[in-house]
């Protein structure tokens with residue numbers, strides 16, 4: 186019984202990292218995500234062991250629990266493979282109808298979105314930008330700046346990640362640095 190008790194939270198969120206119960210930290214190195222980039226010759230010249238992003242997630246319930254929520258904070262480092270900005274893998278949700286919030290915390294970037302008809306568009310990310318990602322929309326983030334891009338996310342615990350569709354078909358457009366201007370091509 187928690188009646189009248191005053192509790193300390195089991196999980197803490199400081200310096201863009203989570204610590205405590207239910208926390209999972211993942212590191213994505215260039216070697217883990219190299220197939221997502223178009224310019225494979227440019228990639229061959231790069232240090233494939235470099236980390237391109239880190240994800241700290243708070244998973245207070247089991248994966249696939251209906252009615253629960255997950256929380257994450259991602260730090261995406263600045264850089265490019267050829268003209269293409271560093272990006273997250275990107276995914277649809279396995280339960281394709283489920284939505285998600287992303288919001289910008291630090292740095293500058295772009296949230297790249299693609300619907301099931303493969304229409305692609307993007308929203309600018311900056312500290313305080315808030316993004317509602319509806320169901321049936323794949324989402325990936327690009328760092329278009331010179332500093333770390335930090336963004337947070339909140340999604341249903343039964344959403345799941347469908348990476349396979351993106352691994353197979355990619356996004357229909359890429360975000361490229363065209364003379365210093367981020368451009369979808």
Ligand code: M6P
Nearest residue numbers: 240257258259273274275276338
């Ligand atoms: C956000 C959430 C996570 C996701 C992470 C990195 O924090 O959407 O579910 O894992 O971004 O994105 P991805 O899984 O596409 O690499």
Ligand code: ZN
Nearest residue numbers: 278285324340
């Ligand atoms: Zn998602």
